[in-house]
Amino acid sequence: MSVYGLTYKGIDQVKGPLVIMRGVPGAAYEEVVRIYSEDGREWFGQVLEAGRDKVVIQVLGDTEGLDSNAMVKFTGSTLKIPVSDEMLGRVFNGAGEPIDGGPKIRADDFRDINGAPINPAKRDYPDEFIETGISAIDGMLSLIRGQKLPIFSESGLPHNEVAAQVARQAVVPGKAERFSIVFAAVGLKYDDVLFFRRQFEEFGALSRSVLFLNLANDPVIERITTPRVALTAAEYLAFDLGMDVLVIITDMTNYCEALRELSSAREEVPSRKGYPGYMYSDLASIYERAGRIIGRPGSITFMPILTMPGGDLTHPIPDLTGYITEGQIFLDLDLHNRGIYPPINVLPSLSRLMKDGIGPGKTREDHKEVSDQLYAAYSQGTKARELVQIVGEAGLSPREKLYLEFARRFEREFVAQGFRERRSIEETLDIAWDILSILPEAELTRISEKTLNKFHPKRRVAAKAEGE
Amino acid sequence: MSELVYKGKGVIVHIKGPVVEAEGMRGAKIREVVYVGEERLIGEIVRIEGDKAVIQVYEPTGGVKAGEPVERTGEPLSAELGPGLLGQVLDGLGRPLEIIAEKAGGPFITRGIKAPTLPRDRKWQWTPEVKPGDDVIAGDVLGTVPEGSIVHKVMLPPTVEKARVVEVLPEGDYTIEDPVVVVEHIGGKEEIKMYHKWPVRTPRPFREKLAPVELLVTGQRVIDTFFPIVKGGTSAVPGGFGTGKTVTLHQISKWADADVVVYVGCGERGNEMTDLLHTFPKLVDPKSGRPLLERSVLIANTSNMPVPAREASIFMGITYAEYYRDMGLHVVLTADSTSRWAEALRELSSRLEEIPSERGYPAYLPDYIASFYERAGRIKVQGRREELGSVAVIGAVSPSGGDLNEPVTQHTMRFVGAFWALDKDLAFKRHFPSINWLRSFSKYVGGLRDWWIDNTGHDMMAYRDKAMALLQRASSLEEVARVVGEAALSDENRLVLLSAELIKEGFLVQNAFHEVDTYCSPKKQALLLKTLLEFYDRARPMIDAGVPISRIAEMKSLGLLRRLKFVPEEEFENAVREAVSQLEAEISSLLAEVR
Ligand SMILES: Nc1ncnc2c1ncn2[C@@H]1O[C@H](COP(=O)(O)OP(=O)(O)O)[C@@H](O)[C@H]1O
Ligand SMILES: [Mg+2]
Numbered sequence A: 001m002s003v004y005g006l007t008y009k010g011i012d013q014v015k016g017p018l019v020i021m022r023g024v025p026g027a028a029y030e031e032v033v034r035i036y037s038e039d040g041r042e043w044f045g046q047v048l049e050a051g052r053d054k055v056v057i058q059v060l061g062d063t064e065g066l067d068s069n070a071m072v073k074f075t076g077s078t079l080k081i082p083v084s085d086e087m088l089g090r091v092f093n094g095a096g097e098p099i100d101g102g103p104k105i106r107a108d109d110f111r112d113i114n115g116a117p118i119n120p121a122k123r124d125y126p127d128e129f130i131e132t133g134i135s136a137i138d139g140m141l142s143l144i145r146g147q148k149l150p151i152f153s154e155s156g157l158p159h160n161e162v163a164a165q166v167a168r169q170a171v172v173p174g175k176a177e178r179f180s181i182v183f184a185a186v187g188l189k190y191d192d193v194l195f196f197r198r199q200f201e202e203f204g205a206l207s208r209s210v211l212f213l214n215l216a217n218d219p220v221i222e223r224i225t226t227p228r229v230a231l232t233a234a235e236y237l238a239f240d241l242g243m244d245v246l247v248i249i250t251d252m253t254n255y256c257e258a259l260r261e262l263s264s265a266r267e268e269v270p271s272r273k274g275y276p277g278y279m280y281s282d283l284a285s286i287y288e289r290a291g292r293i294i295g296r297p298g299s300i301t302f303m304p305i306l307t308m309p310g311g312d313l314t315h316p317i318p319d320l321t322g323y324i325t326e327g328q329i330f331l332d333l334d335l336h337n338r339g340i341y342p343p344i345n346v347l348p349s350l351s352r353l354m355k356d357g358i359g360p361g362k363t364r365e366d367h368k369e370v371s372d373q374l375y376a377a378y379s380q381g382t383k384a385r386e387l388v389q390i391v392g393e394a395g396l397s398p399r400e401k402l403y404l405e406f407a408r409r410f411e412r413e414f415v416a417q418g419f420r421e422r423r424s425i426e427e428t429l430d431i432a433w434d435i436l437s438i439l440p441e442a443e444l445t446r447i448s449e450k451t452l453n454k455f456h457p458k459r460r461v462a463a464k465a466e467g468e
Numbered sequence B: 001m002s003e004l005v006y007k008g009k010g011v012i013v014h015i016k017g018p019v020v021e022a023e024g025m026r027g028a029k030i031r032e033v034v035y036v037g038e039e040r041l042i043g044e045i046v047r048i049e050g051d052k053a054v055i056q057v058y059e060p061t062g063g064v065k066a067g068e069p070v071e072r073t074g075e076p077l078s079a080e081l082g083p084g085l086l087g088q089v090l091d092g093l094g095r096p097l098e099i100i101a102e103k104a105g106g107p108f109i110t111r112g113i114k115a116p117t118l119p120r121d122r123k124w125q126w127t128p129e130v131k132p133g134d135d136v137i138a139g140d141v142l143g144t145v146p147e148g149s150i151v152h153k154v155m156l157p158p159t160v161e162k163a164r165v166v167e168v169l170p171e172g173d174y175t176i177e178d179p180v181v182v183v184e185h186i187g188g189k190e191e192i193k194m195y196h197k198w199p200v201r202t203p204r205p206f207r208e209k210l211a212p213v214e215l216l217v218t219g220q221r222v223i224d225t226f227f228p229i230v231k232g233g234t235s236a237v238p239g240g241f242g243t244g245k246t247v248t249l250h251q252i253s254k255w256a257d258a259d260v261v262v263y264v265g266c267g268e269r270g271n272e273m274t275d276l277l278h279t280f281p282k283l284v285d286p287k288s289g290r291p292l293l294e295r296s297v298l299i300a301n302t303s304n305m306p307v308p309a310r311e312a313s314i315f316m317g318i319t320y321a322e323y324y325r326d327m328g329l330h331v332v333l334t335a336d337s338t339s340r341w342a343e344a345l346r347e348l349s350s351r352l353e354e355i356p357s358e359r360g361y362p363a364y365l366p367d368y369i370a371s372f373y374e375r376a377g378r379i380k381v382q383g384r385r386e387e388l389g390s391v392a393v394i395g396a397v398s399p400s401g402g403d404l405n406e407p408v409t410q411h412t413m414r415f416v417g418a419f420w421a422l423d424k425d426l427a428f429k430r431h432f433p434s435i436n437w438l439r440s441f442s443k444y445v446g447g448l449r450d451w452w453i454d455n456t457g458h459d460m461m462a463y464r465d466k467a468m469a470l471l472q473r474a475s476s477l478e479e480v481a482r483v484v485g486e487a488a489l490s491d492e493n494r495l496v497l498l499s500a501e502l503i504k505e506g507f508l509v510q511n512a513f514h515e516v517d518t519y520c521s522p523k524k525q526a527l528l529l530k531t532l533l534e535f536y537d538r539a540r541p542m543i544d545a546g547v548p549i550s551r552i553a554e555m556k557s558l559g560l561l562r563r564l565k566f567v568p569e570e571e572f573e574n575a576v577r578e579a580v581s582q583l584e585a586e587i588s589s590l591l592a593e594v595r
Helices: A135-140 A159-169 A190-202 A222-240 A252-265 A279-287 A316-324 A333-337 A367-391 A398-415 A425-436 A449-455 A457-467 B097-104 B221-226 B245-255 B270-279 B308-325 B338-351 B365-373 B407-415 B424-428 B445-456 B460-484 B491-508 B522-545 B549-553 B556-566 B569-594
Strands: A007-009 A011-015 A018-022 A032-036 A042-051 A054-060 A071-074 A080-083 A091-093 A109-112 A151-153 A180-188 A209-215 A244-250 A299-307 A327-330 B009-016 B019-023 B032-036 B041-049 B052-057 B069-076 B078-081 B124-128 B135-137 B141-147 B150-155 B162-168 B172-174 B181-185 B188-192 B196-199 B208-210 B234-238 B260-266 B296-301 B330-336 B377-380 B388-397
Touching: A032 A054, A054 A222, A080 A222, A109 A222, A135 A367, A135 A398, A135 A425, A151 A159, A151 A316, A159 A190, A159 A244, A159 A299, A180 A190, A180 A222, A180 A252, A190 A209, A209 A222, A222 A244, A222 A252, A222 A279, A222 A299, A244 A252, A252 A279, A252 A299, A252 A316, A279 A316, A279 B338, A299 A316, A316 A327, A367 A398, A367 A425, A367 A449, A367 B460, A398 A425, A398 B549, A449 A457, B019 B032, B032 B052, B052 B308, B069 B196, B078 B308, B141 B162, B221 B460, B221 B491, B221 B522, B234 B245, B234 B407, B245 B260, B245 B270, B245 B330, B245 B388, B260 B270, B260 B308, B260 B338, B270 B296, B296 B308, B308 B330, B308 B338, B308 B365, B308 B388, B338 B365, B338 B388, B338 B407, B365 B388, B365 B407, B388 B407, B445 B460, B445 B522, B460 B491, B460 B522, B491 B522, B491 B549, B491 B556, B522 B549, B522 B556, B522 B569, B556 B569
Parallel strands: A091 A209, A151 A299, A151 A327, A180 A209, A180 A244, A244 A299, B234 B388, B260 B296, B260 B330, B330 B388
Antiparallel strands: A007 A071, A011 A018, A018 A054, A032 A042, A032 A071, A042 A054, A042 B009, A080 A109, B009 B019, B009 B069, B019 B052, B032 B041, B032 B069, B041 B052, B078 B196, B124 B141, B124 B172, B135 B162, B141 B150, B162 B181, B181 B188, B208 B377, B377 B388
């Protein structure tokens, strides 16, 4: 027996966001319910435990004012949102309802906000380079169409600027069409939302954007649905309508905090730092929705932003994220304090999909080797810099001094660039060669003889001289 | 195994995530597979209390209601074993992902899909090896069929102890459902097909376990030379995210000199499975000359697929591995990641409200980990053949926060023969594989000296000791240099650092994505390490003669030595000779200069 469409009166107990009822044997697990109080207020909830004897409902929103006289209506369906191309250019709340004063969406379809896992055998392997115009990203952490690549940041760092710059500049070389943008704010301050909105407006992307906003003062529990609703919209745009979608969700830390709060209300056994043991799988059910699918033209490229509590990379939020996403872009407080924008520290950063998206025919044949060499050399340079703190610059060997200089120029010339500056991948790689050429050739062990001959500035000069 | 059909049905009384309680289940067995709800979702009984059963459901339970039926099957969770496994991509329950996609009618996985592992309509070319009247025992070969890159032996299943052959189908093409042999035993007549089912949580029997002695060549220098694994051995790869666990496992499943590879993607990324699916059909197995996919079974239960199936996927995989082992083959199973598997166990345990032990894991975690690694080994197969088979198990471990002091890493460490500790600092500077040479171990080193001498003509384990000593010395010098600066060290000590650096760059660092470097044969490994080690001995007299270290470090031939690893096998010996003679020339001119 189903209780679909039936309305019950008789809440047994309200415990934080949880409502417990008895004698509703036909409630379905994860079914959506609507709750109405006598004074006409309405809540939205979902069945968390469906039992013959006991039903537990998780309520979205503040449960204050809920009492045993409320009416509970079972809808017979899981949480779904309407989707259609009319979403473009519109603004919604974290439950997928329009909040821009415009009309309701005429639905092409209703989609479960949890989506369904993409069959791994039906994924298409992402291997197309996206040029973001940012050297540190393009050169050493290449973003690939269909990749999930988060920004690991700290409060006070310009992660919004970096994400906005990517959104403004990203193109797949050779493809005319620009990315559509699905933007979701999770527990964000209005200022931050305004920043993104102005940016999208400024570069003319509003009409190809969909915004989902859960602000700092909006219900905490809706932070759980916001990313899912946004990705449901993105999936429709990408895999039904064939668009290339860039999804930006910020701040995933607020999402995780909401998840922790919910878990503790459910009295679950916590794992590390109070976060639930299933947070890995929960986050995976969000992040894994990025990608490409065989036989479908569109894609979801996903750039979530999270702020690392205390700047700690081993904190469960960045840790579990890094275990799921295809790399990370790490923003560094120290670089920021030294006035470097974008303050990307490439060493703890990574793009796992870079290997198949760059090289001859895609970017340039020297790309991979140059990138490897930059990593190796910059890490030597930072080591030398640490040493300076201890023994002073005079205590360095000539080789260490060279690497120190390399690191300085790398940060100032390669990493640093303007918020509005767009560098082509050729420009990026040429800057890299320029800096690498201060090192003796014997140090360039990650670069083959062939590539040195063709691209090393000194050899190019020599070859030219010979030719003349 | 007989097909039991249970008419009795239970009724769901409670649903909480993947854990469902049902009544009317009297007589059900623990670990019995059941179909849950109207959509017949696959589940397994994990606890029985009188009439009530607690069921772990392997598919999402959204929409399921109390009052819906639970059907019993009478069978434990089993793997289908027979020809047709190789080349397959399966989910954690052994369902082919292609068939799931077909039945789901799209790229997203839907619920309640039933799909047998082995194709029923495909025909196999059967050659009998027995005739009516023959007496056979469990494990005896009844016939063979070619499958992918191997000869698949159809054996008398372990469940039939001994029997007499009464009928045999003649050579020809048959499906796995055709009874190729009929035997007679105490229980009566039994049709034997090319496949049978085996409960995944029960290790398959063998005659005897033997000590593993033969190197499992992976072509990865730091592994084969420094922390080797053997055929039938075990190894764990712990490391934080981005340290190279997956690439290591991918490399091993590509290059290991095994007959069959089972790759279990357990709770990890979808695109990593796609990566394998894209590369395996293109890569050629050097042993058979056929596409790598034909020697592989891939299991993909990615992080966004149902958590309970992660738990099943590892057992499914090891059962496939044992089955091919029983044919007298060398099998490698790689599991990425065993931590996700342990976490699935933790989640179930917490939902069952068991008392948690360390970090929320149940107290039986160590037994559980052991029950997996203990299924590795080199064995004498069942039946009346003198054949050996092996299963090597290599598991990635994903410690939270990269901290190796967590329960899964710690318990795993106790059960494995080799331990490749990945190092974040090495990974940050793109020193890959980031296997830390001071924190890793292999218990197999001692037994492999002869193998290296027999197979390469080099006493590689002696080179290894020498290289280790050099690396260790360098590591303590680096400690000092970190305080006083490298410039303050004596030239002699700085030569040690330079020579160690050469071993690191020229030998330990190996680029998985470099055409040549991705695989290095044992012969090349031996000659390369020997050559690089000799640098120190050759350069030493220069220090005594007063050549400044900065001049030594600038030698062009050093660059040649560092890049020797990129030289293809065919040209390698020549390249070594050339590099060494150039080195000698440079050394004599430097010596001449100071004189
Ligand atoms: N042997 C290797 N050669 C080259 N690059 C490697 C190697 N091992 C790891 N990497 C690099 O490190 C990245 C992360 O490796 P991966 O195996 O995915 O890490 P983990 O599984 O530990 O998170 C890869 O995407 C690749 O760029
Ligand atoms: Mg991995």
